[in-house]
Amino acid sequence: xRRSIGTGLLAVAMTxxxxxxxxxxxxxxxxxxxxxxxxxxxxxxxTPARTVRLAIHxxxxxxxxxxxxxLELADSYKVSPDGKEYVFTLRPASFHDGSPVTATDVxxxxxxxxxxxxxxxxxxxxxxxxxxxxVDAHTVRFTxxxxxxxxxxxxxxxxxxxxxKAWLEKNAGNATAAPIGAGPFRFVNWARGREIVVQKFxxxxxxxxxxxxxxxxxxxxxxxxxxxxxxxxxxDIIEYVPWKDATTLAADKDTRLESTVGPFMMLQFNxxxxxxSKPEVRQAIAYAINRDVIINTAFNxxxxxxxxxxxxxxYPGWSPAIENYFSYDPVKAKELLAxxxxxxxFKARLLATSQYGFHMNTAIAIKQELAKIGIEADLDLxxxxxxxxxxxxxxxxxxxxxxxxxxxxxxxxxxxxxGGKQLxxxxxxxxxxxxxxxxxxxxxxxxxxEAARAKIYDAFGQRALQLSPFVFLMWRDQSYGVRKNxxxxxxxxxxxxxxxxxSIENTQVK
Amino acid sequence: MSTVAFARxxxxxxxxxLVILALIIAIALVGPxxxxxxxxxxxxxxxxQAGSAAHPLGTDEFGRDILSRLLIGIRPTMLVSxxxxxxxxxGGVTLGMLAGFFGRVPEFLLMRGMDIMLSFPPILLALLVxxxxxxxxxxxxxxxxxxxxxxxxxxxHSATIQVVQQEFxxxxxxxxxxxxxxxxxxxxxxxxxxxxxxxxLTVAAAILLESGLSFLGLGIKPPEPSWGQMIxxxxxxxxxxxxxxxxxxxxxxxxxxxxxxxxDGLRDILDPHTS
Numbered sequence: 126x127r128r129s130i131g132t133g134l135l136a137v138a139m140t141x142x143x144x145x146x147x148x149x150x151x152x153x154x155x156x157x158x159x160x161x162x163x164x165x166x167x168x169x170x171x172t173p174a175r176t177v178r179l180a181i182h183x184x185x186x187x188x189x190x191x192x193x194x195x196l197e198l199a200d201s202y203k204v205s206p207d208g209k210e211y212v213f214t215l216r217p218a219s220f221h222d223g224s225p226v227t228a229t230d231v232x233x234x235x236x237x238x239x240x241x242x243x244x245x246x247x248x249x250x251x252x253x254x255x256x257x258x259x260v261d262a263h264t265v266r267f268t269x270x271x272x273x274x275x276x277x278x279x280x281x282x283x284x285x286x287x288x289x290k291a292w293l294e295k296n297a298g299n300a301t302a303a304p305i306g307a308g309p310f311r312f313v314n315w316a317r318g319r320e321i322v323v324q325k326f327x328x329x330x331x332x333x334x335x336x337x338x339x340x341x342x343x344x345x346x347x348x349x350x351x352x353x354x355x356x357x358x359x360x361d362i363i364e365y366v367p368w369k370d371a372t373t374l375a376a377d378k379d380t381r382l383e384s385t386v387g388p389f390m391m392l393q394f395n396x397x398x399x400x401x402s403k404p405e406v407r408q409a410i411a412y413a414i415n416r417d418v419i420i421n422t423a424f425n426x427x428x429x430x431x432x433x434x435x436x437x438x439x440y441p442g443w444s445p446a447i448e449n450y451f452s453y454d455p456v457k458a459k460e461l462l463a464x465x466x467x468x469x470x471f472k473a474r475l476l477a478t479s480q481y482g483f484h485m486n487t488a489i490a491i492k493q494e495l496a497k498i499g500i501e502a503d504l505d506l507x508x509x510x511x512x513x514x515x516x517x518x519x520x521x522x523x524x525x526x527x528x529x530x531x532x533x534x535x536x537x538x539x540x541x542x543x544g545g546k547q548l549x550x551x552x553x554x555x556x557x558x559x560x561x562x563x564x565x566x567x568x569x570x571x572x573x574x575e576a577a578r579a580k581i582y583d584a585f586g587q588r589a590l591q592l593s594p595f596v597f598l599m600w601r602d603q604s605y606g607v608r609k610n611x612x613x614x615x616x617x618x619x620x621x622x623x624x625x626x627x628s629i630e631n632t633q634v635k
Numbered sequence: 636m637s638t639v640a641f642a643r644x645x646x647x648x649x650x651x652x653l654v655i656l657a658l659i660i661a662i663a664l665v666g667p668x669x670x671x672x673x674x675x676x677x678x679x680x681x682x683x684q685a686g687s688a689a690h691p692l693g694t695d696e697f698g699r700d701i702l703s704r705l706l707i708g709i710r711p712t713m714l715v716s717x718x719x720x721x722x723x724x725x726g727g728v729t730l731g732m733l734a735g736f737f738g739r740v741p742e743f744l745l746m747r748g749m750d751i752m753l754s755f756p757p758i759l760l761a762l763l764v765x766x767x768x769x770x771x772x773x774x775x776x777x778x779x780x781x782x783x784x785x786x787x788x789x790x791x792h793s794a795t796i797q798v799v800q801q802e803f804x805x806x807x808x809x810x811x812x813x814x815x816x817x818x819x820x821x822x823x824x825x826x827x828x829x830x831x832x833x834x835x836l837t838v839a840a841a842i843l844l845e846s847g848l849s850f851l852g853l854g855i856k857p858p859e860p861s862w863g864q865m866i867x868x869x870x871x872x873x874x875x876x877x878x879x880x881x882x883x884x885x886x887x888x889x890x891x892x893x894x895x896x897x898x899d900g901l902r903d904i905l906d907p908h909t910s
Contacts, residue, residue: 348871349870349871367871369696369871369872369874369875370871370874373874415679417679418677418679420679421679421680421682421698422677422679422682422696422697422698425682425875479852482871485857486696486697489677489697489857489858490677490679490697492858493675493676493677493858504856504857504858506852506856506857
């Protein structure tokens with residue numbers, strides 16, 4: 126009896142020691158702010174999904190931790206003088222199933238994204254591709270219909286990750302198939318409602334990486350639970366640090382804050398809703414909202430107002446003139462409303478979400494500000510996936526959005542401002558389609574000369590502000606909370622903050 | 636029992652509970668006019684302040700006066716809980732009396748149906764329903780009302796079976812009274828006591844359920860306040876303004892306690908076994 130108890134205790138002790146050792150060797154718990162709706166690599170389904178996919182997949186290029194383009198599966202490329210031909214040379218690399226990454230896989234990946242029935246988020250931007258040719262096993266040629274200056278940036282998006290042709294053929298209709306990629310970690314399992322687990326891929330093409338053995342991407346939907354989980358040590362990194370908790374985490378001796386300014390908050394308008402079909406009304410809203418109210422209440426003071434376009438300083442298109450195009454002027458707002466035919470205001474549905482406190486609080490602040498000029502905003506607050514579904518279906522009058530440009534090239538504006546064939550999509554104001562804006566964006570996309578390009582985006586800025594299909598509210602701080610014993614995780618600069626999941630290949634736990 | 640005899644049977648605890656309840660009802664009725672500030676007015680320069688002369692209970696994350704929000708926050712809670720109780724009572728008592736009066740197959744079907752509903756935890760059923768319909772006072776009232784129908788049905792049913800066996804019911808039947816008359820005039824007045832007790836307990840439970848749903852973000856929609864919703868939001872600001880959670884929690888606890896004490900007291904008074 127005593128001996129069996131002793132053996133039992135010994136077994137328990139050894140198991141605990143073993144698991145402690147395993148944890149010390151490199152298991153990291155990453156607290157996500159939500160559960161991805163899908164891990165389909167060609168669909169932008171939000172930051173939690175991107176963070177997981179950036180552990181599993183790599184593209185020909187990605188954005189590196191310095192914010193610049195980084196060669197990944199391609200180790201070099203050449204662009205033809207006319208800008209219409211890109212030839213990539215692939216480096217030796219394998220997928221998680223052991224098969225080598227070849228040119229046919231690259232072709233299959235992009236063919237799938239460009240197919241007629243594809244739901245790939247960046248299909249519009251990638252439709253400039255006329256053909257893809259696997260020249261030999263390690264060489265791929267992309268031929269474009271016309272020159273597209275930012276093309277290489279679109280290839281660096283997480284949604285342009287390269288997938289094995291065999292996997293694509295086998296899983297054509299199966300959205301829930303276990304992902305296979307060429308990234309630093311391979312997918313292990315997805316415990317719905319709880320976490321996604323990935324493990325180190327030993328044949329990753331970067332020697333010495335990744336450092337961690339295992340990563341658990343835990344779904345901590347609730348703001349407060351997420352912060353408490355970090356403080357208690359249940360997770361090692363969290364994304365979307367609530368602004369109210371930023372100071373606490375920065376001051377806590379066990380945690381630190383990795384912050385950057387990158388994303389912005391804005392309003393998107395359904396231009397089929399009659400009042401929002403008029404630029405004067407949209408401009409009135411831009412004048413009516415005191416940005417400080419939003420910054421102080423929804424973001425605890427951690428943000429800066431935008432009274433123009435959300436073009437970061439230093440990017441083409443930025444100028445001091447457009448920085449202060451609007452101002453806080455409720456009197457002018459009422460004048461514009463009256464001019465547009467709404468002297469007594471109107472009612473409109475404002476879509477936000479109850480799942481992210483800062484979205485909900487921005488909506489509450491806007492509701493009050495607009496009430497002062499007679500616009501009665503009725504709040505619609507579903508959970509995040511419900512809100513995304515309504516966004517993508519155009520089922521709203523106006524909505525609160527918190528987002529960033531996708532690429533660091535000024536053509537990021539196209540995804541937001543361009544009309545084109547798909548007039549209801551995630552980032553645009555539904556049914557907004559201005560020929561002049563389209564023309565300026567088309568020209569900007571195809572002009573090689575940098576000085577000429579800058580002039581085009583200046584003209585774009587003026588037109589964009591006159592029409593104001595969006596009302597930009599503020600830049601917000603975007604922070605990750607990290608425990609002190611974690612190193613190597615980078616909150617990538619500016620717009621790329623949402624792609625910081627890439628740096629998991631450098632991350633380690635002491 | 637006469638009012639005077641009733642009043643003489645109340646003890647100190649019940650008096651305190653009645654006073655608290657009267658206060659709550661008064662606030663529900665006149666609260667909006669008593670509020671020192673507009674409960675919806677955002678003051679972005681005064682967010683999350685502790686109690687002060689200007690704001691005795693402090694301000695919330697929008698700089699709104701917490702006291703003013705508490706005063707109007709009781710209304711949706713009271714509306715939902717009272718409305719739900721009425722719905723549950725009307726529905727449950729009808730079903731329970733019919734089951735007890737007609738017996739046999741209808742009784743079996745109705746009461747087993749009630750048993751099935753009772754086997755689900757209320758909060759889970761409520762979560763399920765609220766996810767489908769738009770949130771608001773109406774949805775909550777109907778949801779919570781339906782959830783408590785089985786409680787009333789059970790009480791009404793067991794009380795009805797006891798009354799139905801008595802001779803005066805037999806007498807009415809032989810005099811040719813219609814079932815409707817027997818049920819409404821003969822049975823209902825004699826089963827009121829346990830139903831009244833059940834009603835007070837249901838109001839308390841409905842308040843907690845509404846608060847729980849609002850706490851989870853599924854109840855009263857912001858910026859309209861309800862006490863449960865305020866607690867849920869205040870939970871995130873424990874580090875910034877710790878008292879913010881305290882005030883709505885105290886109010887909620889006091890209200891539910893008062894109602895439960897009254898219910899217990901009523902049961903002691905009205906239960907024939909203890910008179």
